[in-house]
Amino acid sequence: MSAPRVGVVGLGAIGSMTLWQLARRGIPAVGFEQHWSPNDRSAHAGESRLFRSLPYLEKAPGDRAILRAARGLWQQLEQESGHHVYFQNGGLVIGREDNPGLRNVAALAAGRDGTEANILDAHALRGRFPQFRISDGEMAVLDVHGGLLKPEWAVAAAVRTAVAHGAQVRTASRVRGWREANGQILVETGQESVAVDKLIVCPGPYAGELLPDLPLKARRLLLAWFAPDDASRVPAFQAEAFPSFVRESELGFTYGGPSFDNTFIKLGGDFDWGRAEEPSCMDRNITAEDLAGVRAVAAQELVGIDSSPVRAEMYMDAWSDDGTALLGALDADATQILAAGFTGYGFKISPVIGSILADLAGRGETDFDIGYMSPARFRREPAAEELLPERA
Structure with a gap:
């Protein structure tokens, strides 16, 4: 695979599924994980996660459509990876x-x-x-x-299958930040700077450290x-x-x-x-x-x-803060995309979220209704006095 085009920060539940979905579509991708993948330092550890196919806590119509799609994608991951993760x-x-x-x-x-x-x-x-x-x-x-669901096996299966499709994986690689440079995004780790065209940020519980301005x-x-x-x-x-x-x-x-x-x-x-x-x-x-x-x-x-x-x-x-995940673009050009804050219900739908993120990175849109999860709902508008020009 050529130089990576999409970077994925965090290879936990959602990041691993995103890397798998990108790679299986032929989109060059590189994943960054500060620990190892899978690991016990994030939200996907604990040997098992519950799976429901009927909506109970899911209130928005978009949540329900995502949940309906989850079972099929878990079965697809099993078929492609050879790992039995859904019981x-x-x-x-x-x-x-x-x-x-x-x-x-x-x-x-x-x-x-x-x-x-x-x-x-x-x-x-x-x-x-x-x-x-x-x-x-x-x-x-x-x-x-x-x-x-077997969460550790599921994450391992997604990462291994992504690598088999040509994705790159960098473990023990903590992302310190990123910046725009020459029309690309430079992802900065302690060891290197990696240029990508789009960046998908799946930080799990570390969201507040990477994005302190968001209510996560x-x-x-x-x-x-x-x-x-x-x-x-x-x-x-x-x-x-x-x-x-x-x-x-x-x-x-x-x-x-x-x-x-x-x-x-x-x-x-x-x-x-x-x-x-x-x-x-x-x-x-x-x-x-x-x-x-x-x-x-x-x-x-x-x-x-x-x-x-x-x-x-x-x-x-x-x-x-409002109990709804943040899923969507962080910037006006939609080159930086966030998936975070799933508030305890993210693992069972993680392959669908990974597919949505691959949609956004690959074609700029998705067929799922995700507008209610937009990070823009927390974007602070400047107060009127902040818009006034400085007085001489």
């Missing part, structure tokens, strides 16, 4: 019967599946999935296309693994019997699923573990207070799980 063992969405978002998911599931067999009231849910502690008035929708913050994200309280219960929590789940309850928004070794289950939730003020040196220590939320999930929402975790890890993710 379809079903996914439950659990909440109160009067939750309008859940009722909407139920209607979508019935329309797609042609049956209401996967819409479960409290009685049916207890009978079909006794691993969950269910209160009267709760219900669930079983997303038959839901399941689990890194948050600490704890994941914990738990074991059944008796060996006889292990089969009930293996992937064949125990689907991944998201749930809204008195504890807030929680989630979990089986581990790929069929030994433990992984739990998490939308609890406040604080910001990672300096992502490059984030505090990874875990306190008893940090564990309180996920321990409550094990004790109060599941049956037969020991509430003492066998393992816990602190990761981080990037969040935007």
Whole structure:
């Protein structure tokens, strides 16, 4: 492949998928990763990520179209790479019967599946999935296309497939910044300057360090693994019997699923573990207070799980101030393109975001509606007094 035309900063979930999509289209590309790829220093670590094919947290029509396209691209990555990264063992969405978002998911599931067999009231849910502690008035929708993704393998598969198509990869190469020069963009690392025609920035939780003027913050994200309280219960929590789940309850928004070794289950939730003020040196220590939320999930929402975790890890993710990702051009000429701040929902749609970014870099537009994610919504307009000429 000739000199790179498109640079990709960050080879985590979205950056790796972008590099793959660029390379498979024959667009010369080079990826920069400050660590290694995959790694445990970003938002894609943790051995598994949930996959849903039905929109629940996705509110905008554009989000829903992106989600609909995700499953096909995960399957495409598997076919091209030879890596099995998508495990379809079903996914439950659990909440109160009067939750309008859940009722909407139920209607979508019935329309797609042609049956209401996967819409479960409290009685049916207890009978079909006794691993969950269910209160009267709760219900669930079983997303038959839901399941689990292997994030580290997915990132590795995308990068390897991109390289096989001719992409260049520079690991241990931290981007310090970039500047325009002679009609190109010079990407500056600690070791070299690389000229590209367009630059796609996928910084993950490091967005605030590279782009401090944008409202993007890194948050600490704890994941914990738990074991059944008796060996006889292990089969009930293996992937064949125990689907991944998201749930809204008195504890807030929680989630979990089986581990790929069929030994433990992984739990998490939308609890406040604080910001990672300096992502490059984030505090990874875990306190008893940090564990309180996920321990409550094990004790109060599941049956037969020991509430003492066998393992816990602190990761981080990037969040935007308004809860919506930033996706689109950073400059008037659209030579610098940003994808960041997916606020906890980016991994399952990352191959679609990679495809959109390849569209923008390759042909300057995409068929997906992404206007509501434009970084321009945070662009500060100068105040009137700033527009006045200086007085003599």
